[in-house]
Amino acid sequence: MKSAHSRPLDLKHGRVDLSHGAGGRAMAQLIEDLFARELGNEFLAQGDDGARLPACAGPLVMATDAHVVSPLFFPGGDIGCLSVHGTINDVAVMGARPLYLAASFVLEEGLPLADLARIVSSMAAAAREAGVPVVTGDTKVVERGKADGVFITTTGVGVRLDGVDVSGANARPGDAVLVSGPLGDHGMAIMSVRENLAFDSPIVSDTAALHDLVAALLAAVPDTRVLRDPTRGGLAATLNEIAHQSGVGIVLDEAAIPVRPAVAAACELLGLDPLDIANEGRVIVVCPASSADRALAALRAHPLGSEAARIGDIIADDRRFVQMKTRFGGRRMVDWLAGDALPRIC
Amino acid sequence: MKYVDDFRDGELARALGAAIHAEVQPCREYRLMEFCGGHTHAISRYGIADLLPPQVRLIHGPGCPVCVLPIGRIDQAIRLALAQRAILCSYGDTLRVPASDKLSLLRAKGRGADVRMVYSPLDALQVARANPAREVVFLAIGFETTTPPTAVAVKQAQAEGLANFSLLCNHVLTPAAMHAILAAPQGVQLDGFVGPAHVSTVIGSAPYEPFARDYRKPVVIAGFEPLDVMRAIQMLIRQINDGRAEVENEFTRAVTPDGNRKAQALVAEVFELRDDFEWRGLGTVPASALKLRAEFAAFDAEARFAIPYAAVPDHKACECAAILRGEKRPEECRIFGTACTPDNPVGSCMVSSEGACAAYYTYGRFREAAPVTTTTSA
Numbered sequence: 001m002k003s004a005h006s007r008p009l010d011l012k013h014g015r016v017d018l019s020h021g022a023g024g025r026a027m028a029q030l031i032e033d034l035f036a037r038e039l040g041n042e043f044l045a046q047g048d049d050g051a052r053l054p055a056c057a058g059p060l061v062m063a064t065d066a067h068v069v070s071p072l073f074f075p076g077g078d079i080g081c082l083s084v085h086g087t088i089n090d091v092a093v094m095g096a097r098p099l100y101l102a103a104s105f106v107l108e109e110g111l112p113l114a115d116l117a118r119i120v121s122s123m124a125a126a127a128r129e130a131g132v133p134v135v136t137g138d139t140k141v142v143e144r145g146k147a148d149g150v151f152i153t154t155t156g157v158g159v160r161l162d163g164v165d166v167s168g169a170n171a172r173p174g175d176a177v178l179v180s181g182p183l184g185d186h187g188m189a190i191m192s193v194r195e196n197l198a199f200d201s202p203i204v205s206d207t208a209a210l211h212d213l214v215a216a217l218l219a220a221v222p223d224t225r226v227l228r229d230p231t232r233g234g235l236a237a238t239l240n241e242i243a244h245q246s247g248v249g250i251v252l253d254e255a256a257i258p259v260r261p262a263v264a265a266a267c268e269l270l271g272l273d274p275l276d277i278a279n280e281g282r283v284i285v286v287c288p289a290s291s292a293d294r295a296l297a298a299l300r301a302h303p304l305g306s307e308a309a310r311i312g313d314i315i316a317d318d319r320r321f322v323q324m325k326t327r328f329g330g331r332r333m334v335d336w337l338a339g340d341a342l343p344r345i346c
Numbered sequence: 347m348k349y350v351d352d353f354r355d356g357e358l359a360r361a362l363g364a365a366i367h368a369e370v371q372p373c374r375e376y377r378l379m380e381f382c383g384g385h386t387h388a389i390s391r392y393g394i395a396d397l398l399p400p401q402v403r404l405i406h407g408p409g410c411p412v413c414v415l416p417i418g419r420i421d422q423a424i425r426l427a428l429a430q431r432a433i434l435c436s437y438g439d440t441l442r443v444p445a446s447d448k449l450s451l452l453r454a455k456g457r458g459a460d461v462r463m464v465y466s467p468l469d470a471l472q473v474a475r476a477n478p479a480r481e482v483v484f485l486a487i488g489f490e491t492t493t494p495p496t497a498v499a500v501k502q503a504q505a506e507g508l509a510n511f512s513l514l515c516n517h518v519l520t521p522a523a524m525h526a527i528l529a530a531p532q533g534v535q536l537d538g539f540v541g542p543a544h545v546s547t548v549i550g551s552a553p554y555e556p557f558a559r560d561y562r563k564p565v566v567i568a569g570f571e572p573l574d575v576m577r578a579i580q581m582l583i584r585q586i587n588d589g590r591a592e593v594e595n596e597f598t599r600a601v602t603p604d605g606n607r608k609a610q611a612l613v614a615e616v617f618e619l620r621d622d623f624e625w626r627g628l629g630t631v632p633a634s635a636l637k638l639r640a641e642f643a644a645f646d647a648e649a650r651f652a653i654p655y656a657a658v659p660d661h662k663a664c665e666c667a668a669i670l671r672g673e674k675r676p677e678e679c680r681i682f683g684t685a686c687t688p689d690n691p692v693g694s695c696m697v698s699s700e701g702a703c704a705a706y707y708t709y710g711r712f713r714e715a716a717p718v719t720t721t722t723s724a
Contacts (some may be wrong), residue, residue, distance in 0.1 A: 001466040195465065255356075268350065270465075271699075297709030321712050328572050329356045329363070330393015338442075 004235040009147045014113040021107065021141030034117060035137060038124040041085040043100070043135035051135035053100060056159045063090035064155040072149050074117065075189045076205030077280075080122035084153040085209045085280060086231070088130055093227040093283060094212035095166040095218060096158035101127065103137040103154045108186045118152060130209040132156070166219050171227035171246035175314040176292035178285040180213060180305040181206065182258040183235055185289035187277035188266045197269070203262050208281030213304045217285065227285035229279070233337055236275040238284050240320045240336045249317025251335060257313045286314060354392070361398035362576045369583055370401045377403050379581055379672050380540040381524060383410030383700025384570040390709035392572040402579060405672040406702035408523055408627055409542060411488040411516075412439050413670060413694040413701045416624045417658040419516055421446040423485045425653050426514065427451070428645055429461035432481040432651070435470035438463045439698045440487060446658055451485075454497030462700055467499035474503070474511035487516045491544040493636065494609040497616040500638065500645050512647040515637055518623060520545050521553045526625070527671060528561045534672055538582040540575065541567035543597055550605025554593045562591040566604045569597040624657055627670025628692055631672035653692055666693035669702050676706040 009029055019026040036044060043051040062084070067083040077085075083216030084101065091098040108117065127134050134154075185206040192203050210229065218224055226246070230238040235257070239250050259274045261269075267274045281304060287295045291308055314325075322334040358380060370376065374463035380386060386406045389395060396406065410413050425436040434451065440665050441452045441463060460480075464470050467484050476483035486496045496517065503511045520542055527534055541554055545552040546567045554565040568578030578596040585592060595601055605628050616639060625633030638646045647653070664686070665679035675694065678681050686692035695701035699708065 319712070323712055326391070326393045326395070327356050328354055328392040328397075329359045330396035331712070332391060332393045333711055335708045335711075337687075338691075338704075338708075 005267055011113050011117045015114065016107045016109055016111040016113060016141055018109055018141050018143070021139060027053070027139065031139065035049050035118055037145060038120045039127065039134045039137075041133040041135065043133060044137075045142070048264060051100070052137065056099065056163070058159040061094040061158045061160055062155065063087055063094065064153065064198070065090055066151065066153045066322070068151050069190065070148055070150065071190075071193055071255060072119065074193050075202050076185075077150055077207040078118035078119055078257035079150060081126035082207050083154045084123050084126035084282060085207050086132065086155040087156040088132055088209045088211055089229045089280075089283075091156040091158035092209075093166070093229050094158070094160070094166035095214075096160045097174050097215065097242040098130070098132045098156050098158040098211050100135045100157050101132055101154050103134050103152060105139045106138070106151040107139065107141045108149050109141055109144040109168055111149050116150065125153075125207065130211065132209075132211075159216070161218055163222050164224070166224055166227045168228060168242050169227055171242055171286045171314045172225065172290055173246050173248055173314055173316040175225060175286050175296075176290065176308050176310055177239070177252070177290045177314065178228075178287070179235065179252060179258065179298065180210075180283045180285070180299050181281070181307045182260045182263065183230070183279055183282065184259060184263040184267065184274035184277035186280040187234065188263045191270070192266060197280065199262055199266060201262050203266060206229065206279055206281035208304055209280065210283050210304060213299065213302045214283060216302050217295060217298045221287050221291045221295045223291060224287045224295065226284070229285045230282055230284055231280060232278050233341040234274070234276045234278055235284065236273070236322070236334045237336050239334065241320050242286065245321040247318070247320060248315070249315045249320060250312055250322045251315055251323070252312035254324050254327045258307050258309050258311055275334055289313070290333035306335055350571060351568065353573045355573065358573055359397055359576060362573065366402070366576070366580050366583065367375040367399045369580065369587065370399050371587065372401065374523045374587060375401055375403055376583055377405055377535055377537045378540060378579060379405040379407045379527075379536050379538075379663065380575070381407040381409040381520065382545070382570075383413065383541045383566065383698065384543060385540055385575055386410070386702055386705050387700045388570055388572050388575055390705035393709075394572055394575055395710070395713075397576065398579065402583070405536065406669070406705070407527070407539075407672060408625070408670040409489065409519070409545075410518065410695070410698050410700040411492070412443055412698035413438070413666070414518065414625045415443060415487055415516055415694065416625060416626045417445055418624065418656050420451065420512070422648075422655060423483075423514055424449055424451060424454045424459065424651045425485050426647060426651060427461055428454055428457065430481065430651050430653070431460070432483045433460045433462060433473055434466045434483050434485060435462050435473055435478060436485040437465075437487065440485060442691065443694055443697050464641070467496045468502070469525070470716040471499050471502055471508065474508050478510060480510060482511050483511050484511070485516070486513045489518055489520050489542070489545050489636065490548045490613075493517045493617065494548065494606075495582060495615050497612045500616050500642055501612075503645055504642065509644075511640065512645045512650050515617070517617065518625065519634050519636070520549070522631055523625065523628060524554075524557060524635065526628045526631045528563065529555065530671060532673075536563060536672065537586050538564040538566070540578045540582065541565045543568060543570045543574070544599070546597065546601040546605065548606050548609050551593050551595050551601055551603050558593050564591045564594070566594045567597050567601050569600065606697070615639075626660070627667040661692045664693040666695045666703070669695055676703040679703070683711065
């Protein structure tokens, strides 16, 4: 039978217009020719307002994340794969196996369809690689100037792994703090493009789905107490959250914290602290000190955790301070960032 | 990074710390002012105070460009952006400085002002080229370090005939501020200065001679790396112990007696002294700031727009003024860490990470209470 849409979607020169969100034929075509084609799976193929999913064995975990990154494409990724990784990671660090994703797109009128196609294709590849399908979605178009190209909100559902109890409130004095790899790659990759800073060796975002790494860790160290992905606000914000939730203090050893030389140099140049910079493929682990070596071995055995390190300890401290022994031999606080990370003037 | 890491070596720091412990006279205090916010930041960030004996007291000076900018100047910038609809280009850490009417440049942006963060005045020129139909104003702030790039931008704008570009000029002078601190009628107890790093690369070491000669205060110019700061402290302690008052240069890898003559000539070509300028904390200081010369008046936002300057008093409880003069420590301010935090700064010292209050709050707050015992670390 002949398709109802006689003129194919112009993915080369076309642009999003308001009709792509108006519920008419143009919208149906966009969904069918782009979203369904790229993201296609048995649940999406049901074609209904939502997805009918099979029963799950075990308690559920749900997380949602709105992705608004500028530029849309950056070294190491784009908003498409980022929106898949981000939500998978939020589910994974709850100690769960992610099963399904939902995706909502807010498109700005005028967005090149070629860009949208690239983004959706990257999203599909990330979902396929992670084995977590996008089972339902929605698209809206807003007038030019009312959004920044495309905003993507993804929601993930997962099932909690047996015998695992991780929470930001579980850290106890004497526990060890680990990180799965070098810090600041994502934030500085974005910043280098946004601020037009050219470095000899480009900094590449660490965006990645961490659920496999987390599953391997939890299999080796089921008594892991806290898992967190240090996204916005970086390590500093995440550790302060953990200290507050658990009512403990944290002492870091600066010399043990992995930061790539290019990231350290870029931060130096801009007057930023790598501990405040966002990551999209790293996990912070708090576990009993007696399990720390096992946890480190499990992380390092996985490609995404090959540069994992033990970076500090949980201590008793009613003030819930995060402190750091500096490489220089002094001590300082590692505080939440006030507002956004703004470069210093001189 | 290899090069700077050499100046952050923990083992060298411990050895230097031990040497300083051995050299201080146990019964006296050494009150040393680091003038620059860059030093304040390094001291806090690397935990330098932990390596020094208790006899050494570091007093944080007014060398933080954001901190000494009076409220009235930020008000002018906000007026340019909100009322005159100019595109206002500013360095990042100026955006959060609190101004009148509970505004800051960042909050003005939320109300529709077109405020853009730039890394250099040349970025502001680029904004002006890209928006020929709009007025573009660069909020020029800083000490002698940031003045030459501003002069370059003005010359460039003139060469290109960029008619929509102008400056709100707030460039200030380091020696004038040091003089104001030493000449303060209420007096200030200081035994010596850790002298500016980047500023001195431009002006050289000679302008500090009067402080050694006339005020008998030793000055040691130091780089911004933590080992530079410790070495300068050691040199100051030696001068004080010997009863000397000289200008010494620890930062010889970058600073010469005469400084950067080319930069000085460029600044002198574009700018001239203001009769006086209001500093936050120091009040009105004569001959302490620069304005554009008459030949460049076309690029002077103050001449181009109706934005008369109005001085605005600081918040009643705010001790920024006394802290900037080195009379009080941040934690001696009643609202430090309560009403005034980096998230909701009342005073300017809480805004920039170079400000004494923000540095204390962000990096050093644990010192107020008894130290906690730590378990062993990896």
